[in-house]
Amino acid sequence: xxxxxxxxxxxxxxxxxxLAGPHELSAISEMGPAAVSAIKVVQELTHRILLQEIMxxxxxxxxxxxxxxxHSQMSHLEREQLRILFLDRKNNLIADEIQxxxxxxxxxxxxxxxxxxxxxxxxxxVILVHNHPSGDPTPSESDIQITRxxxxxxxxxxIRVHDHIIVGRHESKSLKQMGLx
Numbered sequence: 648x649x650x651x652x653x654x655x656x657x658x659x660x661x662x663x664x665x666l667a668g669p670h671e672l673s674a675i676s677e678m679g680p681a682a683v684s685a686i687k688v689v690q691e692l693t694h695r696i697l698l699q700e701i702m703x704x705x706x707x708x709x710x711x712x713x714x715x716x717x718h719s720q721m722s723h724l725e726r727e728q729l730r731i732l733f734l735d736r737k738n739n740l741i742a743d744e745i746q747x748x749x750x751x752x753x754x755x756x757x758x759x760x761x762x763x764x765x766x767x768x769x770x771x772x773v774i775l776v777h778n779h780p781s782g783d784p785t786p787s788e789s790d791i792q793i794t795r796x797x798x799x800x801x802x803x804x805x806i807r808v809h810d811h812i813i814v815g816r817h818e819s820k821s822l823k824q825m826g827l828x
Contacts, residue, residue: 650677665690666723694719698743705738706774707809713774714812714819721778721814727754729777731761734809736771751780756793758800765806772807776814784815791827798828 657675658664664672665686672683697716706713713732721728727749733741744764747754754777765773775794779785794811801808810823822828 650682653677665693666719668723668725702740706732706734706740707738714821717776717812718814718819721776722816724778725780726750727752727777727780729754729756729775731764732774732776733765733768733770734772734774735769738772738809741768741770756797758793758797761797762800762804762806765801766804770806772809773801774809775811777811778814782816784813784818784820786811786813786820786822786825786827791822794822794828 653675654664654672655661658667658671667686669683669687672678672686673680694716697712697719700712701709701716717730717732721730728745729747729749730743731746732743735741746760746764747756749755756775756777761773761775764770775797777790790811790813794808797811798808808828810821811828813820813822
């Protein structure tokens with residue numbers, strides 16, 4: 648209980664404790680390697696539970712769960728990462744893949760690679776997801792333009808790009824909900 652209080656005081660919430668990296672946890676003097684490992688196990692179990700909640704059902708009917716899953720996977724990362732959620736024709740999740748890892752403020756998105764992987768999975772649709780380690784999920788002009796290029800590349804092959812979600816520290820933004828795609 649005393650360690651839990653210390654962690655909550657340092658990180659501000661249970662969610663932030665679970666999303667903290669091993670080095671952040673180890674910086675707390677009361678945290679030993681076993682305690683860090685235990686928290687990382689709980690974090691992984693949480694990710695798997697959230698993934699299970701969106702598997703084998705139409706993800707567009709469970710949008711909040713999709714966003715929660717993406718947030719749990721990416722909000723704590725220190726580098727930008729591009730994930731692609733591949734969906735079948737009924738919008739069931741086929742696969743979740745990390746496509747690219749970048750720097751603090753950029754990750755490359757290659758439309759050709761997105762389409763190639765969608766074809767390899769037999770996907771009828773994709774959802775692009777990347778994070779902003781700065782914490783601000785506001786899409787850049789570059790984010791908007793590359794998403795439009797992916798849509799253009801996928802369209803002739805009848806692969807829909809349902810959305811591009813940008814994950815920040817505390818919230819996420821949807822380019823589709825913002826009317827940008």
